[in-house]
Amino acid sequence: MVKILLLYISLFSAPLLGQVTLQKQLELANNLFEDSLFFDAITEYKRLRYFDRAKEFDFISNFNIGLAYKAGAKLDDAARYFVSADLATSIKSEKYLAQTELVKVNILRKTTTTAFKLIDQMETSFPNKIDELKYWRGWVFMFDDNWEAASIQFSRIDTSHSLKLLSDRVQNDKYSVILAKGLSYIVPGAGQIYTGNYLSGVLSLAWNLATGYWTVSAITDNRVFDALMVGNLLFLRFYNGNVDNAEKFAIENNLKVSNEALLYLQKYYRGIKP
Amino acid sequence: MKFFFLIFLISIISISAQETNFELDLFSKENRQKFGDHLFCKSDYLRAIEEYRHYLELESNDTSAFKLAFSYAEIGRFNEAEDNFKTLFFSSEFSEEAKYEFFRVQFLKHDFEKLRSTLKLNTYLPTKYYDNIKKLEYYSTLLDENYFTDTTKYFNLFSNREKIEARNFYTDTYFPQKKDPTLAAILSIIPGLGKVYTENYGDAVTAFLYSTLLTYAAIDNYSAGHKTRGIILGSLGAAFYAGNIYGSYTSAQIFNAKISLNIDQNLVRYLDSVNLFAPVYDFLCGK
Numbered sequence: 001m002v003k004i005l006l007l008y009i010s011l012f013s014a015p016l017l018g019q020v021t022l023q024k025q026l027e028l029a030n031n032l033f034e035d036s037l038f039f040d041a042i043t044e045y046k047r048l049r050y051f052d053r054a055k056e057f058d059f060i061s062n063f064n065i066g067l068a069y070k071a072g073a074k075l076d077d078a079a080r081y082f083v084s085a086d087l088a089t090s091i092k093s094e095k096y097l098a099q100t101e102l103v104k105v106n107i108l109r110k111t112t113t114t115a116f117k118l119i120d121q122m123e124t125s126f127p128n129k130i131d132e133l134k135y136w137r138g139w140v141f142m143f144d145d146n147w148e149a150a151s152i153q154f155s156r157i158d159t160s161h162s163l164k165l166l167s168d169r170v171q172n173d174k175y176s177v178i179l180a181k182g183l184s185y186i187v188p189g190a191g192q193i194y195t196g197n198y199l200s201g202v203l204s205l206a207w208n209l210a211t212g213y214w215t216v217s218a219i220t221d222n223r224v225f226d227a228l229m230v231g232n233l234l235f236l237r238f239y240n241g242n243v244d245n246a247e248k249f250a251i252e253n254n255l256k257v258s259n260e261a262l263l264y265l266q267k268y269y270r271g272i273k274p
Numbered sequence: 275m276k277f278f279f280l281i282f283l284i285s286i287i288s289i290s291a292q293e294t295n296f297e298l299d300l301f302s303k304e305n306r307q308k309f310g311d312h313l314f315c316k317s318d319y320l321r322a323i324e325e326y327r328h329y330l331e332l333e334s335n336d337t338s339a340f341k342l343a344f345s346y347a348e349i350g351r352f353n354e355a356e357d358n359f360k361t362l363f364f365s366s367e368f369s370e371e372a373k374y375e376f377f378r379v380q381f382l383k384h385d386f387e388k389l390r391s392t393l394k395l396n397t398y399l400p401t402k403y404y405d406n407i408k409k410l411e412y413y414s415t416l417l418d419e420n421y422f423t424d425t426t427k428y429f430n431l432f433s434n435r436e437k438i439e440a441r442n443f444y445t446d447t448y449f450p451q452k453k454d455p456t457l458a459a460i461l462s463i464i465p466g467l468g469k470v471y472t473e474n475y476g477d478a479v480t481a482f483l484y485s486t487l488l489t490y491a492a493i494d495n496y497s498a499g500h501k502t503r504g505i506i507l508g509s510l511g512a513a514f515y516a517g518n519i520y521g522s523y524t525s526a527q528i529f530n531a532k533i534s535l536n537i538d539q540n541l542v543r544y545l546d547s548v549n550l551f552a553p554v555y556d557f558l559c560g561k
Binding site for chain 2: 021
């Protein structure tokens with residue numbers, strides 16, 4: 001009787017080994033992932049997903065495929081798999097992990113509107129993670145080039161948060177576009193000088209003075225046609241050009257300041273990054 | 275009784291386990307093929323290639339060999355695609371399809387000369403898809419700047435709808451409505467007229483106004499005794515006038531470049547929409 005039972009068990013327990021196989025497959029994929037062999041790791045996670053009919057490893061495989069794609073800068077693919085990972089689980093902590101990664105991917109690909117929406121939803125679903133979500137909202141603001149809002153977000157976590165200080169510094173280093181334009185309206189060339197483009201500022205001032213003088217001199221000599229011609233074709237061209245240039249220089253410089261800050265974060269920031 | 279209950283319990287567990295994980299060796303040749311098919315149908319061709327290669331090392335299978343070659347073509351590894359399609363040319367159930375795909379790869383490579391020369395090899399020609407290949411040949415002549423051919427022999431291959439497109443592309447390619455840059459420059463002797471010819475109306479008005487008004491202001495100032503201002507305005511007027519002539523010349527060149535680009539883009543878009551006249555293969559993803 002016992003022999004029959006043992007034989008029966010040995011025959012029918014074979015499929016149970018499938019569980020062991022999938023577990024081993026997960027280990028293989030994990031090892032490849034840990035060795036930064038992301039292409040192969042993705043293949044093996046996909047193999048695991050395909051043969052895991054019970055979808056027992058669905059979350060971990062999707063999540064790690066997402067991470068591997070993210071490591072390879074394939075952000076759209078990564079986002080797709082983090083969404084799948086989120087849908088594959090009902091465990092709250094896993095959902096939080098997947099959604100957080102989705103936020104990070106959206107930060108990296110600068111789809112900040114989506115990132116903000118996701119954080120809004122997460123604040124409702126995960127009220128105990130508010131501080132962490134504030135942190136990621138701060139990052140979204142930084143990538144959205146809104147350093148003032150980023151500073152406010154980080155100060156809500158800690159008033160001397162290193163990222164708050166960095167955001168403040170960037171905000172201070174940036175030029176006011178309105179001020180640059182305003183200065184140029186009042187004194188031609190002043191906007192360029194304010195943004196550090198001294199030669200352009202001086203040249204602009206000289207052209208505006210010369211053409212302005214010709215225009216005024218034509219008016220005082222009652223040469224109306226000359227005044228209109230020189231005023232419209234030369235003076236206004238240089239005057240408007242001076243204002244446009246001031247705006248352009250301010251925007252260019254601000255972009256440079258922002259990019260340098262983001263580069264600094266990428267290279268030297270030691271905290272949690274997207 | 276207990277014994278039978280135990281047997282029943284084990285059976286239930288085993289059957290449910292079978293439902294979940296029946297496969298044990300995920301790297302067996304059958305599973306390689308299954309997984310390769312899955313990747314192929316998900317358009318993950320690079321990974322599908324690896325699976326098919328391992329599978330085909332262990333077993334010969336025309337469908338998988340075709341899919342392997344097809345995957346190479348899809349990821350732009352055309353030489354490997356060609357070589358793999360060639361292995362299916364003879365004694366394969368997909369011989370006709372492989373031959374057609376071989377020509378499609380030549381087209382995708384833009385190796386039009388080779389496509390036309392290979393068409394002369396009767397052993398390479400698929401009888402089933404002969405018309406499809408001749409259609410490809412026709413479009414290859416339109417994309418090949420160094421080749422001009424008689425169209426009448428091709429038009430009968432196309433359906434009525436396709437024929438209209440084929441004729442339109444032929445006219446656009448060989449008889450484009452181009453502008454002559456020299457004529458545009460000559461017309462610009464009257465400022466702006468060259469730009470009117472190149473259909474650049476906004477620039478035409480600007481060129482006319484700036485050139486005439488600055489010239490008038492220069493003459494007016496000079497005759498009123500303001501020689502310096504006259505010279506400055508005259509120089510500006512001359513610069514605008516020269517710019518108007520040069521601008522018209524380049525405007526015609528830009529116009530022509532845009533026309534060529536548009537024709538090429540429309541042609542590529544159309545060929546994409548008809549999938550290079552490729553047949554629908556039911557055996558690829560079971561569609």
